[in-house]
Amino acid sequence: MPQFRLYDTMSRSVRPVETQEPEHLRFYCCGPTVYSYAHIGNFRTFLSADLVVRTAESLGWRVSYASNITDVGHLTEDDVADAGGEDKMERALRSKEGEAFANVWDLARHYADAFEEDWRLLNMRAPTVRPRATEHMREQIQAVEDLIKSGHAYETPTGVYFSVESFDGYGKLSGNKDQDTLMRAVRTVVQDDNKRHPADFALWKKDDKHLMQWFSPWGWGFPGWHIECSVMARQYLGDTIDLHAGGEDLVFPHHECEIAQSESCTGKAFSNHWMHVRFLQVEGEKMAKSKGNFFTVRQLIEEGHDPLAIRLALMGTPYGKPMNFTMQGLRDAGGILARIQEVERRAAKEAGTPGTEIQRIYDELLGAMCEDLNTSVAVAKMIEGIRSFLREDTLSAAQAGEARWFLDRIEQTLGMHGRTVEATAAPEVPEINGVLITKWIEDRAEAKRAKDFARADDIRKQIEAAGFELRDTPQGTEWKRLAPGS
């Protein structure tokens, strides 16, 4: 078995993933704040986490995987300096999309459900636990109290703050260590005179006007953004976790603050390995609603893209590099997926014994994943394996069994498969101009038999104009909805 190595933000090097317990990975990945639909950039991060889980499982490891949902409306300026600004969920509630919801709780529930649905559609492993911030309020309050008792936190008229000077290691993850860079990083603009140090960050905000508020030893209010992850990671995975992941923007302040809180609470290392996923760009530009290049998973699916094609497209560039997501790349992925589906059709029901060649291809695929999740190479190996089965006109029973084996492997390791919706549910037969497409196809076959090719081509053109593609096979003519943009 190859050694599983990942880039570690803390040590700035590619290191083996070391588990405290042999072959048992304790893994935490920071989830989204659910104030709107998650976009494909969000999912690049969660997909990378999914690939960590699948790679570990492919090595025979057990994985305890926690990925949270932040359903508390944290503030638009809830940074290390102070929790100021607007509440993200309150703002969402006031927006046009927010009109559909009675209150922030409904809004959070709706987007959390949508998030989990998209997660499933992208064929991502369900986490062992998916804790929610609002369901761990007592634990968060307890942690804040502990930090006050141990001298790491203090109360002010506006809330409870973590004292950055009480923790030596503050800045070790992000490199924001010296006072000068730290001061710049925390933007002294939003200083609070009640704080002992400008970089001190909120653990609890006092606010009895907030739409989401809880009662605490410091009165009504809500928790700071960073404390939830510290608390939930500890509760479900223990004092020290093996690997912690998130988007690159979370390095500072979020993960830096998590480390400070957790290590101050336990006196132990919070995480032994840190993984950060680089941001996704679209057509070479930063994704932004204002640029019109902002995509959600459901949007792309609605446009006719297969969720697995989206998944495959997102694997085109390894997580450690910024990725340029393009519509062309998405269409390309759809083409690869079609070939996987073709092998799925030809494969046996039961996996057979892999031959040395296909075994070699899979070993290289897994080896690439173990080397810092090199998805570019892994996908190339997957295609190599898929092609080896398409090369033959017909597969022998042994080859069909090998094909099944390989498909099972790529499902386990890459989360890719060729099972189509039509294979499990009877497809709805569409009508064209009030006539079933199957009738049009029969008419065309009739014309072909009569050698009336002009009429046959005319029928095909009509069907294509309606957005369907025909494919003549030895078993007869099949139809398929045309992929968008092709």
Place this chain on the structure above:
RNA sequence: GGCGCCGUAGCCAAGUGGUAAGGCAGAGGACUGCAAAUCCUUUACGCGGCGGUUCGAAUCCGCCCGGCGCCUCCA
């Protein structure tokens, strides 16, 4: 100001010291009434530029040019 990343064929993108993976597009071919789908073959004498180290560099070092990210709600 701090931290970090990237520049490889028309496009996307691996490769991090031993002589350029893979995908898309393009070209040719098989199959087809013609297509579609699928398969086969083919496409970079060169890896932003200039120096240096080395028997040997896309890969290491230096400088330069160009692009980008985070540090601000953000995955």
